[in-house]
Amino acid sequence: MRYMVMHYQTQENEDGVVPSAEEQKAIGEYIRDMSLSGVFLTGEGVHSSRKGARLDVADGAVRVIDGPFAEAKELIAGFAILDVSSLEEAVEHARKYALLVGTHRVDVRQVVEFADLALPDQA
Template sequence: MRFMILIKSDADTEAGAMPSEEMLAAMGRYNEELVKAGVMLAGEGLHPSSRGARVRFSGGETTVVDGPFSEAKELVAGFWLIQVKSKEEAIEWVRRIPADPAVEQEIEIRQVFEAEDFGEEFTPELREAEERLRAEVASQQS
C-alpha cells in the first residue's frame, strides 16, 4: 500500500522560513531510516504558496489564480510518499517524524489509489495504457 504523508503549512513555511540546521539534520536522519527500511518512494518540501498558482475548472472554463493563498494550515508544505503494509504502519512512521515541540503541527496520511481500487471500470485496455505510461516515466528517470 502506498501512502501520501502531507505536511501542513504554517505561518513560517508560508513566509518561506527555512528549517534550522538541527531540523535539517534530523529530517535527513529520518529520511535515511525510511530509505534503509525500503519504504520511501519520494519526499520533498514545497515552496510557499506565494510562489504557486491554482487552476480552477468550472463550466468548461479555466481560471488561474496566483498565490499566496489564505488559510496556511490548509496548505501543504511538503510530503513523503511511502510504501508500507498497512495504515497502522504508515502511522507508526509518521509518529517518528522529527518535530519541533514548540510548534503545533498537523500531518495528514492518505492512502494512494491502486489500479485494483477502480473495479471493472478500469478495463484491461486502460490498465495496459497506465502500465505503459508508468514504464515510460520510469525509463525517463533512469
C-alpha cells in the same frame, strides 16, 4: 501498500523561514533511515504559495489565481510516498515526521494501485 503522507504549511514555512540546521539534520536522518529500510519511496517539499498559482474551475471556466494565499495552514508543504504493511504503520511514520517538522496537520492516504481499479479485462 503505498501511502501518501502530506504535511501542511505553517505560517513560518509560508513566510520563508527554514528549519534550523539541527532540525534539518534530524529530518534528514529520519528520511535516510526510512529510505534504507525500504519504507520511504519518494518525497519532496514545495516552496511557499507566493511562488505558485491556484486554478479554480467552475462551469467550464478556469480562473488562475497567483499566490500567495491567505490560509497557510490549508496548503501542502510537502509529501512522501511510503511502502508499509498497514495504515497504522503509515500513521506511526507520519506521527514521527510531524513532530520533527513541527506541522499542525498531516494527512495519510492510501495510494490507488492498478489492481484497485475496476477495469474491464484487456483481452
